[in-house]
Amino acid sequence: MEGTHNEDTSTADLSSGLVVPHNRSSSSSYPKEKQNDSGMSSVEIADEKVDDAYMQVLDKGLEAPEYRNGVQVIQTGRDVSRFVVDxxxxxxxxxxFRSIFLGTVFAGMGAALCQIYLFKPVQMSVSTVFLLLIIYTVGNGWARFFPQRNWVVGTRFERLAAVLHFINPGPFSLKEHVVASLVASTAATGSSAVxxxxxxxxxYDTNVEATTAVLATFSTACFGYGLVGLLRPLTVYPSEMVYWLSLPTVSVFQALHFDTAANHKRVKLFWAAFGGMFLYEIIPAYMFPLLNGVNVVCLASQKASSKTRDIITNLFGGTNGNEGMGFLSISFDWQYISSAYMSLPLVQQANSWIGFFFCYIIxxxxxxxxxxxxxxxxxxSTSIFSANGSIYHQSAVFGRQFQLNETALQEVGLPALTGSNAWKNLASNLAIGGLIAHTILFWGPYAVESFKLSYNGEQPDPHFQAMKKYKEAPWWWYIILLALSFVAGLIVVFKGQTTLPWWSYIVALVLGTFVTPFSTLLVARLGNGIATNQLMKMVAGAINPGRPVANLYFSMWSHDVVATSIGLASDLKLGQYLKIPPRVMFLTQVWGTILGAVINYVVMVSVVDSQREILLNPLGNNVWSGQETQSLNSAAVTWSLAKQLYGFNGPYWIIPMSLVIGMVPTTIQWLINKRWPQIGPISVNSIVLPLIYQYSAWMSAGVNSAVISTLIVGLVSQLWLRKYHPGWYMKYNYILGGALDGGAQVMIFVLSFAVFGASGASKPFPSWVGNPTVGNIDYCNGNGTLD
Structure with a gap:
C-alpha cells in the first residue's frame, strides 16, 4: 500500500518490500510563501530537522535504507515515514464550521449504513475512501457556490464578511477534509454495545432505554480512546507503527490535495463509477438476486436425488444466509465483494486463501x-439448539432475572452448538494463541525497540518531528476522558439491566486494558488483527457463571475497549501523517464517537422492531440475518454454562484448550525460520498462522457466495494492476474501490428503508427466474427447502 508517486513508480509485494523512487515525491511542491532570513521556507527547515533526526538513528547503528537499481525499497515503517508519506x-x-457540519451530516449516513450491515447476511464495513471522496466533492461545491468573504468586501454589506468567512472560509483544504472524514468514519464504526x-x-424482551444505551456506548468507546491517548508514545508516534490499511486513505487525501492537476480525472472516475454502481446495485440486490451467487453445480442439480441435492446445497449453495459454503459460486453483487481486497497486500490475501481452502474441508x-x-x-448457524435439533428454550432456563435456574436446566437440558459454530469458536482460540506466540516470537524485537525509544523520549519519525509545532493534547484530557467513561459505565452497571456486578465491570476494563497494547501493536505493524473477543467470553464465563446477560456486558466492555482503541489509534496515526493538530483530533474523535452511539442505537431499534421474526430465525434470508446477534447470544449462554459445556467432562472441552494448542505450530514455525528462513520461493515468516486459523472458519455462517469473486478482485488489483500497471494502480485503484463501495452501499441504504422493510413492511420484487420466491435464490434446493 503505497503513497502518491509519479506514474512510472514501480511496486512490489509488501513481503519483498515496496519500491518507490529515491527522491521525495512532492518535495518540489512545498509551499514557498513563508521565507525566513536565510531564504528557506519554514517547511523546508522542518524537513531539514527531521532529516537530521533520521540520520541520527542511522548513526546509532540501525539499518540504512536499501536501494535496488537506484530505487528505494520500502521494508520498514521507518522507510514508510521517510519515503512513502509526504x-x-x-x-x-x-x-x-464547514468541516464539522459536513462530518456530522455524513456521520449520520455512515453510522446508519454501518448498523444496517450488522443485520445483513455478510457484515461489511462502510468504505472510508467512499466517505472521504463524497465529502471532498460536497466540500468543493460548498467552497465554490456558497457566498464568500471577498464578495462583500468594499460593499455596504462588508459587516457580513466575518460571518461569510465563518461559513465559507475559502477553498476546501486538506485538513478540513480530514477532520470531516474522521468525524464521519468514527461514527461509521460499529459498536458491540449496540x-x-x-x-x-x-x-430477553428487554428494551434498554436510550440514555442507558448511549452511556454504555460512550463508556466503551471513550475508555478505549483514553487508553489510546496514554499509549501514544508506543502505538502512534514511532515510525514502525504504520497501520498499513490507513495508507490507501492517506494516499487518496494527498493525491486529491497535493496533485491538483490530475484531480479532474480522479473525480470524474469516482462519480462515473459511483453512479454506475448505484444504478447497477438495484439489479443484484433487488431485481435479480440470483446474480449474488451463480453456481453451475446448483443449476444442474434440479433433477438430482434428495440426498444428492442436500450434499450439493451444503457445499455449493451460498446465496441465502446459512445455506451452504458457496464453493465455486461467482457473485456479481459488489456489496458483498467490496474493495477490501483492492487494499490488502497480496501476502495477507494469500494467507486468507489458505484458510479458505481448509475451511471447505474442515x-x-x-x-x-x-x-x-x-x-x-x-x-x-450461529444459534443454539436443544439435543433434538429444536431452538433452545433459553428463557425457561434463565428466567426473567437472567440467571441460571438449575432445576430448569435439568428439565430442558444443555444447549448445543452446530458443528460449524463450534469450529468457529475453536479456530478463534487457535488464532488468539497463535497471535500471542507470533507477536512475542516474530515481532518481539520490534516491540522492545519501540519501548526503548518511547522510554528514552527518542522519536526520530519525521512526521512526529513535524508535529512538534502544534500544541499536544495534554495527558490530563485523556485521564479525564477515562474517568468520565468509567463513571458512565458504573451508572449503566447500577441502573441498567446488566446483572453485572460492579467488581466484574472493573475486571472487564482491566482485561481490555491489558490486551489493548498487544492487539494494537499487531495491527499497527502487520496491518491485520485477530479477534480477541473469544478470550473475553471465556473469562466472562469463568467469573460470571450462570449469567448470560452479565457475560454480554463483560465481553462488551473488555472487547470494545480493544476494538475501539485499534480504530482510534489508526486515526491518530493518520492525523500524524496528515499533520492534523492533536487537540483537533481529540475533539473530532470524541464528537464522532458520540454521534455514532446515538445514530447506531436509533437504527438498531428500527431494524429489530420491523424484522424481529427474520432476525430470530436461525437461517435468515438473503436480505436480513440475525447471525451477529445470534452469535453474541449463543456465546453468552454457552459460556455462562462453562463448567458444564467447556469443562473436561463437557462436549466442547477442546475449545478452551485450543488457546494453548494454537501457540505450538507458531513456535515450531519460528524455530524453522531461525534455521531455514527461506524454503524455495517462500519466506517462512510470511506465513501467518493466526490469519490462516481465522479464515479457516470464515464460512461458518452467512452468505458465502462471494469468496471466489473476492479472490479474483484481489488478484486483478494486487497482482495484475499493481505489478503491470503501477501508475494506474496508484492513481486510481483506491478511488475506484471507494466509488464502487459507495455506490453499492448508498443504494442498499435506500433499498433497506424503501423496499427491504428496515422501518416497516417489505415490498419484495415480483417472482421470476432470477428472483425465485420458492426455494433458495441460487436453485440449490436441498435440506427440505422446497417442503
Missing amino acids: IRDDGDEALT QNFAVQRLY IMAIYYSNTWNSLAFPML
Whole structure:
C-alpha cells in the first residue's frame, strides 16, 4: 500500500518490500510563501530537522535504507515515514464550521449504513475512501457556490464578511477534509454495545432505554480512546507503527490535495463509477438476486436425488444466509465483494486463501462425520439448539432475572452448538494463541525497540518531528476522558439491566486494558488483527457463571475497549501523517464517537422492531440475518454454562484448550525460520498462522457466495494492476474501490428503508427466474427447502 508517486513508480509485494523512487515525491511542491532570513521556507527547515533526526538513528547503528537499481525499497515503517508519506504541511485550517457540519451530516449516513450491515447476511464495513471522496466533492461545491468573504468586501454589506468567512472560509483544504472524514468514519464504526442491546431486545424482551444505551456506548468507546491517548508514545508516534490499511486513505487525501492537476480525472472516475454502481446495485440486490451467487453445480442439480441435492446445497449453495459454503459460486453483487481486497497486500490475501481452502474441508468433514452431533442441526448457524435439533428454550432456563435456574436446566437440558459454530469458536482460540506466540516470537524485537525509544523520549519519525509545532493534547484530557467513561459505565452497571456486578465491570476494563497494547501493536505493524473477543467470553464465563446477560456486558466492555482503541489509534496515526493538530483530533474523535452511539442505537431499534421474526430465525434470508446477534447470544449462554459445556467432562472441552494448542505450530514455525528462513520461493515468516486459523472458519455462517469473486478482485488489483500497471494502480485503484463501495452501499441504504422493510413492511420484487420466491435464490434446493 503505497503513497502518491509519479506514474512510472514501480511496486512490489509488501513481503519483498515496496519500491518507490529515491527522491521525495512532492518535495518540489512545498509551499514557498513563508521565507525566513536565510531564504528557506519554514517547511523546508522542518524537513531539514527531521532529516537530521533520521540520520541520527542511522548513526546509532540501525539499518540504512536499501536501494535496488537506484530505487528505494520500502521494508520498514521507518522507510514508510521517510519515503512513502509526504511530510508536507500547508498550515491550513482544520477545525471549521464547514468541516464539522459536513462530518456530522455524513456521520449520520455512515453510522446508519454501518448498523444496517450488522443485520445483513455478510457484515461489511462502510468504505472510508467512499466517505472521504463524497465529502471532498460536497466540500468543493460548498467552497465554490456558497457566498464568500471577498464578495462583500468594499460593499455596504462588508459587516457580513466575518460571518461569510465563518461559513465559507475559502477553498476546501486538506485538513478540513480530514477532520470531516474522521468525524464521519468514527461514527461509521460499529459498536458491540449496540448489538448487545439488540440481543436483549430479541432474546430477553428487554428494551434498554436510550440514555442507558448511549452511556454504555460512550463508556466503551471513550475508555478505549483514553487508553489510546496514554499509549501514544508506543502505538502512534514511532515510525514502525504504520497501520498499513490507513495508507490507501492517506494516499487518496494527498493525491486529491497535493496533485491538483490530475484531480479532474480522479473525480470524474469516482462519480462515473459511483453512479454506475448505484444504478447497477438495484439489479443484484433487488431485481435479480440470483446474480449474488451463480453456481453451475446448483443449476444442474434440479433433477438430482434428495440426498444428492442436500450434499450439493451444503457445499455449493451460498446465496441465502446459512445455506451452504458457496464453493465455486461467482457473485456479481459488489456489496458483498467490496474493495477490501483492492487494499490488502497480496501476502495477507494469500494467507486468507489458505484458510479458505481448509475451511471447505474442515466444516464439511465435521458435519458429515457427525462430530459434536452435527447432523442433528443445520450445517451452518450461529444459534443454539436443544439435543433434538429444536431452538433452545433459553428463557425457561434463565428466567426473567437472567440467571441460571438449575432445576430448569435439568428439565430442558444443555444447549448445543452446530458443528460449524463450534469450529468457529475453536479456530478463534487457535488464532488468539497463535497471535500471542507470533507477536512475542516474530515481532518481539520490534516491540522492545519501540519501548526503548518511547522510554528514552527518542522519536526520530519525521512526521512526529513535524508535529512538534502544534500544541499536544495534554495527558490530563485523556485521564479525564477515562474517568468520565468509567463513571458512565458504573451508572449503566447500577441502573441498567446488566446483572453485572460492579467488581466484574472493573475486571472487564482491566482485561481490555491489558490486551489493548498487544492487539494494537499487531495491527499497527502487520496491518491485520485477530479477534480477541473469544478470550473475553471465556473469562466472562469463568467469573460470571450462570449469567448470560452479565457475560454480554463483560465481553462488551473488555472487547470494545480493544476494538475501539485499534480504530482510534489508526486515526491518530493518520492525523500524524496528515499533520492534523492533536487537540483537533481529540475533539473530532470524541464528537464522532458520540454521534455514532446515538445514530447506531436509533437504527438498531428500527431494524429489530420491523424484522424481529427474520432476525430470530436461525437461517435468515438473503436480505436480513440475525447471525451477529445470534452469535453474541449463543456465546453468552454457552459460556455462562462453562463448567458444564467447556469443562473436561463437557462436549466442547477442546475449545478452551485450543488457546494453548494454537501457540505450538507458531513456535515450531519460528524455530524453522531461525534455521531455514527461506524454503524455495517462500519466506517462512510470511506465513501467518493466526490469519490462516481465522479464515479457516470464515464460512461458518452467512452468505458465502462471494469468496471466489473476492479472490479474483484481489488478484486483478494486487497482482495484475499493481505489478503491470503501477501508475494506474496508484492513481486510481483506491478511488475506484471507494466509488464502487459507495455506490453499492448508498443504494442498499435506500433499498433497506424503501423496499427491504428496515422501518416497516417489505415490498419484495415480483417472482421470476432470477428472483425465485420458492426455494433458495441460487436453485440449490436441498435440506427440505422446497417442503
